[in-house]
Amino acid sequence: MKHRRPAPAGVVPVAVLAVAFVALPLAGLLWRAPWRSTWEVLDSHAALTALRLSLVTSLAATALAIVLGLPLAWVLARVESRARPLVRALTTLPMVLPPVVGGTALLLALGRRGLVGQYLDDAGIHLPFHLAGAVVAEAFVAMPFFVLTVESAFRSVDTRLEDAARTLGASPWRVLRTVTIPLARPGLIAGAVLCWARALGEFGATITFAGNFPGRTQTLPLFVYVQLEGGDRDAAIVLSLVLLVVSLAVLVGLRDRWFALR
């Protein structure tokens, strides 16, 4: 028999209200969706361009986050140092930082006259208001999702298995490749998916650092915003739905990870 705990008066109604608070806007989106013209919107040149740009930049940003974030996650998980909490705080800052602040900071650091940007510019590397800039902005905001997830995945790997591998003749690189990474694989996949989802939805840092140029840096969220402001409302709604479906797919894909504990 299940044990019942009486709920304090009023708690359940407010909880229901909270669910409605989240669900209602989504319902609104579905309600106003121009179902009949969905295909025409998706087939339009401008929408396809934004979609393609978003896919390219978010995947590139995820790749960048993996290349930089994997070593960082390993260091956070395995290197004993008093600087560790500081490093972790610094690298997760973009998670809580307002994205527009992130974009401004990127501009001041990597912009044409920025701290590092002036040398990049001399070297012929142009980030602000270019596709590569959108990739950098998305990676800046999304990388912490990858790093934190992978750090905890690395921590869950028994270091004594790594010791055993060393005594069997494996170099530290081979241990990472054949023991640590395979054992942390579910966490690596989850981290990459989360990172990608965040990059796909990135708005503030991208528009600040990379601008809003159709066909160059105008990703899907930027396109939706522009259309809603004074263009094609239907297009904005349909593409919002596309992003919603992606988010739901991510949730469903990672459900074992988050909802397995009951």
Next chain:
Amino acid sequence: MSLDAEIGVTVGDLSLEVSMQARPGEVVAVLGPNAAGKSTLLRALAGLVPLDRGRIELDGRLLDEPSSGTFVPPEQRSVGLVFQDHLLFPHLDVRDNVAFGIPGERRAARAAATELLEQHRLGYVADVRPGRLSGGQAQRVALVRTLATEPSLLLLDEPLAALDAQTRALVRRDLRQSLTGFAGVRVLVTHDPVDAFALADRVVILEAGRITDEGAPAEIAGRPRTDYAADLMGTNLVRGNASAGTVLTEGGASLVTTTAADGPVLAVIAPTAISLHMHHPEGSPRNVWEGRVTHLDRRVDRVHVHVDGPVPLIADVTPASVDALALTEGSRVWLAVKATEIAVYPV
């Protein structure tokens, strides 16, 4: 293949200072209580913990010497380590686990692994993931995996501790067979004297980071030097001063013995050599005194009777005699030990 090591390591509260030599082909058992530094000793030999002081030399090759900045990483040491809880890689099947440490092309390594598993009568688990093995199977696979690297020095860290009694006997037999075919030095860490005696040529007793006794198993059993060693061998150790055959114990009692030694000595009294009586016994025993039973430790067919008195001792008697004497905790009892039953040797 020989080992010559002076190991000085400080890890947390533990300071380990151990001098260890082993001849080619020798099996050394390191016995010691928990937290004595046994595992740290093996990890230092394997290169998983760098030395703070001293040096390790294996077959004339210097592996670790902080004073000269020499440190050979574990993967280049040719030192194999078998862990208590086997530590098989859960994402690889048994064959790939064994092939992991075999150098060269992967397909050849896998074929060699299969052959090794068959030699050790484990061929039938080659395709199984470690999670589906029994404890005994996993430990035997772990041993094969380490032997496959053909190490010069084989380290075994409590290889039988995680197994139940029945499996332990089986794996011990298996271990002995596998170890016999191994040419290098073997160092076995255990807290079970049965394992040490079944497998080792020499026993080292390690307590709180220091070696307190060392010798052939029979020597250690017959002449323990510390309370831990005596307890391990299931015997009574008494410290005292010998003079004209009589040992004056630290507790102030006199033991009549047949020793010719003079000065500080250790005396060993086997628990089975002590007889218990309701009244002062008549006849030949030279050492007789009254004591109080503090604890009855009942085993299958024996009872260990802990008796407090001038010389605190543990006597080993049958359940029948415990009943006949109506012994309970707190009862008074007379103990008798013949002078010839007390082994005395200089400290």
